[in-house]
Amino acid sequence: MIALLVEAASWTFLLLGAFLVLVGALGLVRMPDFYTRLHPAGITDSLGADFILTGLVLQAGFSLVTVKLFLIGAFLFFTSPTSTHAIANAALVAGLKPRHAVVPPRPPEKATQDEEAR
């Protein structure tokens, strides 16, 4: 009985995680501008990854594998937000303007994407 419950819980976690990762990836493609894409990238890294990892932990039960899964989770917990922060900071410092800047920019040109920041 308990095994069935744990099995079902891990499936839900896995499916939820997979769904979130898909949503994040879709958001990454569909979002209009760099700064808005930071959000979906964050979804996949944080929530999506955690759900999938917890799903796997439930599958693995109490063993060395769970320790490794926990280590991966902790590692991702530290590195994903940091790298997303670093990318956003680098973009801002390099002068990449958000598309709809608060300050009224020169007449917003036709729907050209944010200028090439090379």
Added chain:
Amino acid sequence: MFAATAIALLVAMVLALVRLYAGPSLYDRVLAANSFGTKTVLLIAVMGFLTGRPDFLDIALLYALLNFIGTIAVLKFFRYRSLGDAVEEKAASRNKEASQ
């Protein structure tokens, strides 16, 4: 069930590659590469369970570590144009040039 997650991850990786290819600005590409890396970590973990040999997770952990280092190296590469000690004024002039 693992297969479904694996396929979802594969699709997500393709989408990340689309952004990597299309991404107008460089930072979109770096963001796409970073999320592509994270998804691969998850794919390797799930594939470990799919084939019933879960002790492959070392590779996933290694890849999470390297993905972080790769992203930091790329950012430093563009910000200071050298992975060693860059002189501050050189970096300042680059921002002016990068943002025109």
Added chain:
Amino acid sequence: MEFKDAFGLFNYWIVIVLMMTGLYIVVSRGNLVKKIVGLNIFQTSVFLLYISMGKVTGGTAPILTGKPEVFSNPLPHVLILTAIVVGIATTALGLALVVRIKNAYNSIEEDEIQKLDLAAENEVDEPGARP
């Protein structure tokens, strides 16, 4: 050669396509860094050839787990661990040479370097410009 047979070789054919892409990049492109990336692809696909010959359908990784299981062949894995090291050693040496060539010629395009060499050679027959 019915389909099941051809399907069995499909794996090797794609590896051969990868090898030839790598070789083509090395042979056709003039940029020195691009050549090294091409060399990398060529060598990585040779590794895939070795490893896919060692795989047994239904076999698992050659790590003993006590249970009697079918294992894939460990010998290609050992050979490729050595070959990967050779690959990264060649890449590191090639990149160091590219940096030195940039310092000496101020260009990393093979055609420009040849032009500079020819110019230096028939300018006057001195032994070659000092770096």
Added chain:
Amino acid sequence: MISAHLPILQVIVPLIAAPLSAFCRRAGVAWYLSLVICAVSFAISIALLIQVLEEGHISYLLGSWAAPWGIEYRVDVVNAFVLMIISGIGTAVLPYARTSIAAEIEPHNQALFYTAYLLCLTGLLGMVITGDAFNAFVFLEISSLSTYALVALGAGTDRRALSAAYTYLVMGTIGATFFVIGIGLVYMMTGTLNMADLAARLQGLEHNRTVLVAFAFIVTGIGLKLALFPMHLWLPNAYAFAPSAVTVFLAATATKAAVYLLLRFLFTVFGIDYHILGLTMTWLFTPLALAAMFAASTVAIFQVELKRMLAYSSVAQIGYMVLGMSFLSVTGLTATIIHLFNHALMKGALFMVLGAIVLRQGAATFNTIRGLGRKMPWTMAAFVTGGLSLIGVPLTVGFVSKWYLVAAALESGRWPLAVLIVLSSLLAVIYVWRVVEAAYLEEPPADSKATEAPLSMLVPTWILIAANIYFGVDAGLTSRIASAGARLLLGVAQ
């Protein structure tokens, strides 16, 4: 106790010496260590040769694992002879290199130069002595990587050394990867990597297409390493712009090890009766060898820089070795094996002379050697003797190998080939004469302050020249070893 471990000591002694020399801060200490180690490895190779001449062949199991499972060293007459050539030349080059390197390489690199030199020696020795196909690839890579670094060190005097080293790296790595693909395909069909075991298991796979393609890839890969005629583009620049001491060592040993590897794979692994072997020999190796002999020699005639001229002449000489191989007869193979030794002596001495000229004049071109006959008498005398040996004048080693080559051509009934061999020697006369004429018949420029090369360079040069003459006159020992090796490779009764 020691004599039981000779085969492994041959490779391990320089291998352990390389990291030790990396510890030395000053070039003098590193040079002294390398000299002692090379002398020891030369002594080991002579002991091995004697032991092999008595016992036939020695087998040494690494890690005491039986042959096809572990790695096995098989030393027989052929590779003992090549080992002796490589370590002999390595020992002769070192006293010469001391002053030549001090003049041509930046001071901070000189200590590490000897580490790279020892690693190159280790790679060549390991490649020649091993009886395992993949182990040969690993040590081939060790020698190649250190050779690329050694060639690039020539950038101290001429920046073109860098692009030459880069081209050499790209073509060398493509060659090595072709070689690995060949070994992979052969391993795929037989399941083993030990050469003797491979030969046994390949007997049954006569008309297997994968083995055929493996044969083609192995030959192409080693051909690239060997600078066989169409694939020799990297050699002239690499030898011309490398430091002189490096050119001496490479010209005399690197291509020899590759020729040996080709012999080993063609005759021991695939065997004489492999159906494609006869075809490749007559339709591929003979024309390529002839093309190498003629095209490379003619190009050599028009060269301005002497080092590049001798590099093209090396490509021609490799053509001789491949021609000898393509006769598939005992005399032909004897010609190839003995030419390995003779060519090492000839080219070693000639490049040493050029190194002395570079030391004194800054460069070895036709206008810097004008009138050197009087200024540097001993050096130019050595060049003349070496040139005569290159042409194949009697009483020199060159004549011995030409003799065996012509004998093999006549024996195989194709007498036009014998005529072509003699004709190509005439081409050699032309470019040797050009140098002699420039050195002796022209007046030295008034302000030339060229003085005789230092003793530390003259002595090794003249040792090689003396060997050139001695083994030309009394070729008994070398031809006995070469014919024993040839019979062994062809599987003919001893």
Added chain:
Amino acid sequence: MESVINMALLVFLAGTAFAILRRTTLFSVVMLSGVFSLVSAALLVHLDAVDVAFTEAAVGAGVSTVLMLSTLALTARHEAPGTRSRAIPLIVVFLTGLALVYGTLDMPRFGDPSAPVHQHVAPRYISATAHEIGMPNIVTAVLASYRGFDTLGEVTVIFTAGIAVLLLLAGTIREPTTATKITAMEHHLVLRVVTKVLIGPILLFALYVQFHGDYGPGGGFQAGVIFAAAFIIYALVFGLETAGNALPGRAVRILLALGVLIYSGTGVVSFFFNKNFLDYSVLGATAQAGQHIGIILVEFGVGMTVAAVMVSTFYAFAGQNPPIGDEEW
């Protein structure tokens, strides 16, 4: 299901290779080559080559990307349009490919258990490792003991590469003058804190991989790369000079040589017991214990040399002062 993932990953690889062929911005070429080696690592995991996937991921995605990036920082960022005719390369490549495809016709089918490869030498490794060496990971057993001399050759290759890079680049390393006092990433507080937190676990993970090599995927080479990765990230974030204080160039050069000496020293020890080179059975009380000790020592030597080579190569590349002016950039 297995062959679907197999095919998907292979097509992924071919796509990345073609993308690399077409891209002219060198930066995207380097990133794509990182993706290429990452996907090939995933494929290797799928083909049961776990140790190889571990190494390929560590080398391909980690070290070679960082090295290529530092090379790009010192050279150019765009590939000049090719002027040479593409005809000859195409013919050469097509003929070689054709020869290879002709060669595959007689090959045993992919994954066919009756292939000669699985009949001759490999079965002994699989069956004998349990009692002769007593180690679960057959690949490490074969790597370090049965074919231990190949691995000594491998360590010498990586040592040669380290020496060659030192020979080539040591001359032009810029001495850290006071002018560069402002180390990079000075004001990236978040990065500096997180890196400080992560350095510890990374080094611990490296040691785990080093000594866990006998039981699961891992071993000397992978551990060396991870150990070097920790120092590379430290140098990236805290600047080359502070990293130089932690692991100075001279110490790295000594470690470089020490690893090879440890490996060959373990081999030489067996001479004194009148056994062949690299025969570990004499090192311990029983033959099996000796194999364990020998393999651990040998892997330790590999790890030391590989870590030292990767760190010294990174120091050599990152220490160069970029010759090109900003306008070209």
